[in-house]
Amino acid sequence: MSTARQLFLHVGCPKTGTTYLQDTLWASREALAEAGVHLPLRHLNDHFFITLAVREELDPDLDSPEAHNVLSRLVDDLDNSTAPLVLISHELLAPATADQAARLRELLADFELHVILTVRDLQRQLPAAWQQQIQQRSVVTYDRFLTAVVDDDRETAYFWDRQDPGAIAERWRGDLAPDRVHIVTVPPPASDPDLLLQRFCGVVGIDPNRLERDVSRPNESLGLVQAELLRRVNIALGDRLPHSRAGHSRIAKAYFARQVLAPQGGRRPVLPTEYDGWCRDKSEAMVGQLSAAAYDIVGDLSDLLPSQPAAQVDLTVTDDELLQSAVDALASVLDQRYRDVQRMAAQRTRIARLRAGAGDSRDAREPVDRTG
Numbered sequence: 001m002s003t004a005r006q007l008f009l010h011v012g013c014p015k016t017g018t019t020y021l022q023d024t025l026w027a028s029r030e031a032l033a034e035a036g037v038h039l040p041l042r043h044l045n046d047h048f049f050i051t052l053a054v055r056e057e058l059d060p061d062l063d064s065p066e067a068h069n070v071l072s073r074l075v076d077d078l079d080n081s082t083a084p085l086v087l088i089s090h091e092l093l094a095p096a097t098a099d100q101a102a103r104l105r106e107l108l109a110d111f112e113l114h115v116i117l118t119v120r121d122l123q124r125q126l127p128a129a130w131q132q133q134i135q136q137r138s139v140v141t142y143d144r145f146l147t148a149v150v151d152d153d154r155e156t157a158y159f160w161d162r163q164d165p166g167a168i169a170e171r172w173r174g175d176l177a178p179d180r181v182h183i184v185t186v187p188p189p190a191s192d193p194d195l196l197l198q199r200f201c202g203v204v205g206i207d208p209n210r211l212e213r214d215v216s217r218p219n220e221s222l223g224l225v226q227a228e229l230l231r232r233v234n235i236a237l238g239d240r241l242p243h244s245r246a247g248h249s250r251i252a253k254a255y256f257a258r259q260v261l262a263p264q265g266g267r268r269p270v271l272p273t274e275y276d277g278w279c280r281d282k283s284e285a286m287v288g289q290l291s292a293a294a295y296d297i298v299g300d301l302s303d304l305l306p307s308q309p310a311a312q313v314d315l316t317v318t319d320d321e322l323l324q325s326a327v328d329a330l331a332s333v334l335d336q337r338y339r340d341v342q343r344m345a346a347q348r349t350r351i352a353r354l355r356a357g358a359g360d361s362r363d364a365r366e367p368v369d370r371t372g
Contacts (some may be wrong), residue, residue, distance in 0.1 A: 007114070008087045010118070014092070020215065024215045031210045031212070038083035054096050075107065086111065098174075114180045114181075115180070115181045117165055117178065119306060121186070121303065123279055123283075123307065128221055129162070136249070158219075169181050169295060183297050185201060202298060224266060226266055227269065230252070234248075259336075267313075287301045
């Protein structure tokens, strides 16, 4: 591999438009390859496997061999590629420790390495992160979550290891020059919806006009009522759906939260007004830290400041609201179960017909015994 080749490593943060960016990139993989940009391995799931390997969270009882050998497959892929520019993107690289980040940088030492961090203001990140943690089986109330974030209680709220851009950039930077660390700010509300993609593409050197533009922009965030309902379901589950990824993540998150609860919409959790001063002070400190580090800022650091005072809204969830959400959810689950049963019945019928046809064919090919 030539040292002239560049590799851009997009390491987070979660809830900063990463799903849309990644879906757009992978949907445009062929066009990117024609432009000399290589997305290594076969699909986005492989980049998720990279995060598990880097963070030493692979499970021998759950993860496939292709997950356990993902780093060796990555090296082989990069050795076999001649593309001048390589892009790896997954937001779950953000919480890697400094030692874990260093090991991946060492693996990529033959490249001119660049680190990208997409960052959004705390006023929007805090509510988004709470409902996301509920989708990941947390049972912490919103009030308790906010208190834990302010108090830096990392056992109660796993927030700062994923959402402190200064600390994340420092862990991933290593000995890179500061201009190789790119901080891409998420534009404020009501901005051009393509602006984040344009900023990201500008860092990597991609022409956004080459990209697939019909990619959906999924909003998997839950409303306040729906998140509270799921929180209580998490409590009721107890020890059921035990594995965080194979159990709860696949059923409670990927199905129940995203397909059943998210479509209900509902009022969104917002940052309460009592946190207005703290949020502004903390945001200004983060902006100052990023500015002092002399990183490449793409966008404007003022995007990371609260755009308006925290909302004076009632964050109470009533029993009637929970009941209505639960009833609607049960109706959706029953409808889905009916459709699943219908599909399974159709598949059984199809399999039976194929077996019957195969049996008839065998009978036709078998020699007829005429000795009797």
